[in-house]
Amino acid sequence: MQLLYARLSPFVRKIMVLLEEADKAGEVELIDGFGSPTAPNDAVVAVNPIGKIPCLVKDDGVAIYDSRVIARYLDNRFATGLYPDDDRIWTTLTLEAHADGMLDAAVISVYETRCRDEAIRSAEWVAGQHAKITRGLDALESHWLDHLAGPMDMGHVGVGCALGYLDFRAELGGWSDWRDGRPGLTAWGDRFLERASMKATSPA
Numbered sequence: 001m002q003l004l005y006a007r008l009s010p011f012v013r014k015i016m017v018l019l020e021e022a023d024k025a026g027e028v029e030l031i032d033g034f035g036s037p038t039a040p041n042d043a044v045v046a047v048n049p050i051g052k053i054p055c056l057v058k059d060d061g062v063a064i065y066d067s068r069v070i071a072r073y074l075d076n077r078f079a080t081g082l083y084p085d086d087d088r089i090w091t092t093l094t095l096e097a098h099a100d101g102m103l104d105a106a107v108i109s110v111y112e113t114r115c116r117d118e119a120i121r122s123a124e125w126v127a128g129q130h131a132k133i134t135r136g137l138d139a140l141e142s143h144w145l146d147h148l149a150g151p152m153d154m155g156h157v158g159v160g161c162a163l164g165y166l167d168f169r170a171e172l173g174g175w176s177d178w179r180d181g182r183p184g185l186t187a188w189g190d191r192f193l194e195r196a197s198m199k200a201t202s203p204a
């Protein structure tokens with residue numbers, strides 16, 4: 001299997017954390033897929049017309065994306081235990097989508113700075129993205145701590161990667177510290193970021 005990837009991508013990190021947790025990192029060949037909406041990566045576009053990473057090229061040559069599809073595929077293949085096989089699956093998938101939604105808003109905010117000339121940047125639009133991140137973080141603090149305290153699933157991985165990205169890109173993204181006013185999330189997040197799989201995949 002080949003994984004089109006970039007070390008700094010938080011969506012790629014979700015997949016790398018899954019592989020580390022399953023002790024299967026050696027099963028994928030990593031191929032550079034770094035790009036952006038304004039400078040797409042040719043190797044990525046050749047297999048994923050949307051031009052985004054992660055993209056996994058399976059042993060049969062078929063490409064699958066996005067991160068949630070790849071994670072389900074790898075879970076199916078390696079029995080990671082990161083997706084419950086009972087009704088709890090809907091909670092897990094919702095939390096993973098919640099984390100991905102925060103990440104989409106964060107990545108878009110960074111692209112606004114990296115990919116657009118200053119003259120055409122919109123502060124109002126970036127503020128709208130930041131508001132999504134803030135609401136997402138507030139919901140983690142008010143609604144999700146019980147779940148996060150339970151058995152680890154792919155929702156935990158998504159949230160961990162989102163918090164790691166908010167730390168890593170704080171300066172470029174211009175958002176405030178996710179820890180501010182969120183003691184429960186701070187305790188959980190700082191502990192999760194210390195996991196071996198998170199350390200092994202850290203962008204810093």
Ligand SMILES: N[C@@H](CCC(=O)N[C@@H](CS)C(=O)NCC(=O)O)C(=O)O
Nearest residue numbers: 009011036037051052053054066067
């Ligand atoms: N929904 C996608 C999002 C992936 C994504 O946004 N990846 C970024 C890197 S962090 C990317 O490839 N950006 C290039 C682009 O938007 O053209 C997923 O979960 O995999």
